[in-house]
Amino acid sequence: MRIFTGKAFVLFASVSACSFLPAGDAAAMHIADGIVPFGWAAVWYAAALPFIWLGLRRMQTLAAEDLSMKPLVGLVAAIVFIVSCMPVPVPFIGTCSHPCGTAVAALLLGPLVAVPVALVALLLQALFLAHGGLSTLGANVLAMGVVGSFTAYGIFWAVRRFGAGLGAAGFCAGLAADWATYLTTSAELALGLQGAESFLSLFAAIAIAFAPTQLPIGILEGAMTAGVVLLLSRKRPDLLLKMRLLNAEEAKT
Amino acid sequence: MNTRQQPGKHAEHAALPRCFLALCLLVLLVLPAGAALAAEKAEKWEGVDKAVVERIAKEQGREPSAPLINTEQGDLMLFLFLSAGAVGGFLAGYSYRALTERKPDMKEKTA
16 A cells, blocks of 8 residues: 555554553443433434335345345355454553444445445344344444445545555545444434533533544554455455446456 | 656645544544543443443433343353354355455456
8 A cells, every 4th residue: 555654654553552552441332222312212213214225225136136245245244243343452541442344344335235234233232232222223323334334435435536545445434434433423422412511512522532442443443444455356356346446457457 | 558647646645645644643642632531430441332322321311221132141141242253253254255265367357
């Protein structure tokens, strides 16, 4: 990757190294049942439902065109399920958080298909792992599935338009998807919990509380997304061609 | 192969490292401040679901309700996490093989 050279690389290495410093005491995107009032929970369900329906239709179309999409959806769903419930310790902060995995899903399957994939992962976690909740499933799907996926897809294409390589674009997509997910969660919580406090001050308080843990996790998610995209560009360039992440000229080289 | 660059292309490439530097600086600035703030309130290795979401909800007068299926009893959660990891890992590994064993020659395919 051309852009990770010189000073940028040294800074990146320094930031990464910070995450491995000795831990001190300190403070995911999954909102548990009961935290968001019923009215707001219904609003988030209503906002997420059209994307879920469109995602399911898109999944049917893709599977009808090419049967090999089914194992790919299975693989990506397994990745999203594992990644989005795996607590990753952030030693410098002393807390744990998890990446989302939806950037990988959005790039490999398209942002619409990534929504039902996130729904399945979040539903299983809510039912069996006490991670998230059923009443807050809409809010969690909206933050991780919808906003995370579409942000990853949009950022990937925006960075590619600047002439960046696959790895750099994948990194930016993963990073942006993770941070966008947590910002959306902050907004959902602030709207549901604001009471007498103003939305903006509560939103800022929640986003700042997330920041120390989520900034390094976002970088980790960016690196993971870049790794998957680069690996597939070597192993299955045809797949990236099909999803239009690569053009024919790049696939030849 | 045409090696000449289009006007403005160089500037576009130069903008990316600058953005990356700005990102790294942001992280370097926010991490210590956030760590200091978080250190006062959270238990060690607590997940941010609890350390941030539940703490702020509690401050605003809302408590999380018990999950529909309460798996936080004894070793049940450990069993479920391991089972989920094993099933998810198997699915990912099985699909990975199916996905990557074929490596078509793109030079021929795109010619």
